[in-house]
Amino acid sequence: MNSLKSRIEKLQCHFTWNLLDEEVHLDNIKGRLKTQVEFLSASSKCRLYNILAYASYLSEDHEEATDYLLKAEEQLQDTETEDNEAKRIIIYANYAWIFYHRNHTTKVYKYLKKVKEISNKFESPPLQNVLLFEMYSEKGFSLLSFHGRHSERAKDCFEKALDLDRENPELNSSYAIAVYKLEGPNCLTKPLHESFPLLKRAAELNPKDTMVKVLLGLKYQDQKNSKAGLIHIEEALRGTPEFPFLLRYVGKFYRRAEMIDEAILVLSEATRLNPTSCHLHYQLSLCYKKRITTLKKSARKAKLKFQSTRGYTENISKAVSSAILHLETATKYRKTFVSAYLALAFMYGRAEQYQKADEIYHQVLNMDNLTEEEKQKLHLMWAQYELYKRNCQSEAIKHYKEAVQIQCPTVYRKYAIQDCKALAEDILTRIEFDDTGIDLLDFIHEQDGNVPESDMNCTTLELDSDSEE
The missing domain is CATH 1.25.40.10 (Tetratricopeptide repeat domain)
Structure with missing residues (x-):
C-alpha cells in the first residue's frame, strides 16, 4: 500500500497542489463554485467540477467527489482534442486519489494506468508543451479559485503557461485577475496598477469575459476615470446580469x-x-x-x-x-x-x-492565524473605538502603539501613526509639556524612520478589504 501511495503522490492534480495550506471554509468555497458553474464557459466548468470534487473529498463526502469528477468528464465528451486529453489526465489523477481514499485499490490502478497511457502520448515535443500548458493553467486556475491568498502562486503558474501560449484568451484573463487580486487596497509594497494593462489586453482578447470587464472598470475608477470605468461596468452588467x-x-x-x-x-x-x-x-x-x-x-x-x-x-x-x-x-x-x-x-x-x-474586539484578538495586516487593522479600529466612543485615551494609545509596532507596510499602520501624531498634538495644545503627549510624540519619532514620508499623506480610511475573495 505504501508503494501505491508513493505512486499517486507523484501525480499532478488537486490532491498534490497544496490547496489546503491554511484554514479554509469549505461550505463557502463550494457555494461560490456552484454559483460560478452556472455562468462560466464549458472549459471553466470542467475545472470547477475538479475543484468541487476535491472540496467534497475534504468534506469527507467521497461519493459526491466521484460524481463531480464524472461531471468534469462529461464536459469533455463532445470533442476529442489534444487539449481535452491533457485535461483528462488531471481528472484521472483525481479519480486515483478518491478511490485510494475509498480503499478501492483495483480502481486506483485502473486510473493510474489511464494516466500513464495519456502521459506516453505527450512525451515528446511539441505535444509535451500541450500537457505542460494544461497542467500550469489548471493548477493556476485551481489556486486562484480555491482561495484568494493563493494568488501569488496562481500568478506564477499562469506566467509559466503564458510562456507556452501568449495569445490564449482565457489564460490572459486568469493572469490579469490574479495580478488584480494581489493589488489589495491596503498593502503599500506592490504597484497599484500593474494589472491595468493586463486587464485591457485580456478584454481585447476575450470581449465576452464580463469579470475582466468589471475589474477593468474598477481599475479605471482607481485612476480617477469613473466615466470610462462605468462604460465597462455597464457592458459587464448587460453580459451577465x-x-x-x-x-x-x-x-x-x-x-x-x-x-x-x-x-x-x-x-x-x-x-x-x-x-x-x-x-x-x-x-x-x-x-x-x-x-x-x-x-x-x-x-x-x-x-x-x-x-x-x-x-x-x-x-x-x-x-x-x-x-x-x-x-x-x-x-x-x-x-x-x-x-x-x-x-x-x-x-x-x-x-x-x-x-x-x-x-x-476581544473575540478577534483571540482568533487563530491572524495576519499581520489583520492585527494592525484590529488595533487601529479598536483604538479609534476607545478614543471616540469610549473616551478612554489610555486604552486608545495602547492600541495605536500595538498597530504601529507591527512592522508591516499597510494603510493601517500609516493611519495609526497619523492618528498618534494628531492625538499627541491635541494633548499638548490643551496641556503644554504633558507627559502623555510628549511620550507619544517620542514614540512616533522613533517609528517614523520605518515609514517613508511619502507614505504619510493619507486623508481618508477606506476599510474595504477584498483580501477574503
Missing part, C-alpha cells in the same frame, strides 16, 4: 462612485441569488456605512440652517440597523471573517451597544 460574483464588484463600483441607491439595489439582487455569501452581505454593510456618512453631513448642514434634523436621525438609525443586520449575517456564514467582525464592532459602537463591541 444575474451573476452574483460579478454583481458584487458592480456594487463596489457604484458605492465608490457615491451611487449608493444603485449599489444597494444591485447587491440586494445578488444576495437574493446567493443569500449565503458573506462577502455580499459585507459589501451591503459598506453601502449603509457610506449612507450614514452622507446623512450625517446633510444633518450638520441642516442644523447650521436651523432646520429640523429629526428625519436624518431616523434614517441614520435605520442605516445603522441595516448595516448591523448584514454584518451579523456575514459573520454567521463565515466565523473568521475578520473585516466583517471589525466593521460589526464599529457599528455596535455607533449604536451604543458597547458590550457587544467589546466582546467582538
Whole structure:
C-alpha cells in the first residue's frame, strides 16, 4: 500500500497542489463554485467540477467527489482534442486519489494506468508543451479559485503557461485577475496598477469575459476615470446580469462612485441569488456605512440652517440597523471573517451597544492565524473605538502603539501613526509639556524612520478589504 501511495503522490492534480495550506471554509468555497458553474464557459466548468470534487473529498463526502469528477468528464465528451486529453489526465489523477481514499485499490490502478497511457502520448515535443500548458493553467486556475491568498502562486503558474501560449484568451484573463487580486487596497509594497494593462489586453482578447470587464472598470475608477470605468461596468452588467460574483464588484463600483441607491439595489439582487455569501452581505454593510456618512453631513448642514434634523436621525438609525443586520449575517456564514467582525464592532459602537463591541474586539484578538495586516487593522479600529466612543485615551494609545509596532507596510499602520501624531498634538495644545503627549510624540519619532514620508499623506480610511475573495 505504501508503494501505491508513493505512486499517486507523484501525480499532478488537486490532491498534490497544496490547496489546503491554511484554514479554509469549505461550505463557502463550494457555494461560490456552484454559483460560478452556472455562468462560466464549458472549459471553466470542467475545472470547477475538479475543484468541487476535491472540496467534497475534504468534506469527507467521497461519493459526491466521484460524481463531480464524472461531471468534469462529461464536459469533455463532445470533442476529442489534444487539449481535452491533457485535461483528462488531471481528472484521472483525481479519480486515483478518491478511490485510494475509498480503499478501492483495483480502481486506483485502473486510473493510474489511464494516466500513464495519456502521459506516453505527450512525451515528446511539441505535444509535451500541450500537457505542460494544461497542467500550469489548471493548477493556476485551481489556486486562484480555491482561495484568494493563493494568488501569488496562481500568478506564477499562469506566467509559466503564458510562456507556452501568449495569445490564449482565457489564460490572459486568469493572469490579469490574479495580478488584480494581489493589488489589495491596503498593502503599500506592490504597484497599484500593474494589472491595468493586463486587464485591457485580456478584454481585447476575450470581449465576452464580463469579470475582466468589471475589474477593468474598477481599475479605471482607481485612476480617477469613473466615466470610462462605468462604460465597462455597464457592458459587464448587460453580459451577465444575474451573476452574483460579478454583481458584487458592480456594487463596489457604484458605492465608490457615491451611487449608493444603485449599489444597494444591485447587491440586494445578488444576495437574493446567493443569500449565503458573506462577502455580499459585507459589501451591503459598506453601502449603509457610506449612507450614514452622507446623512450625517446633510444633518450638520441642516442644523447650521436651523432646520429640523429629526428625519436624518431616523434614517441614520435605520442605516445603522441595516448595516448591523448584514454584518451579523456575514459573520454567521463565515466565523473568521475578520473585516466583517471589525466593521460589526464599529457599528455596535455607533449604536451604543458597547458590550457587544467589546466582546467582538476581544473575540478577534483571540482568533487563530491572524495576519499581520489583520492585527494592525484590529488595533487601529479598536483604538479609534476607545478614543471616540469610549473616551478612554489610555486604552486608545495602547492600541495605536500595538498597530504601529507591527512592522508591516499597510494603510493601517500609516493611519495609526497619523492618528498618534494628531492625538499627541491635541494633548499638548490643551496641556503644554504633558507627559502623555510628549511620550507619544517620542514614540512616533522613533517609528517614523520605518515609514517613508511619502507614505504619510493619507486623508481618508477606506476599510474595504477584498483580501477574503
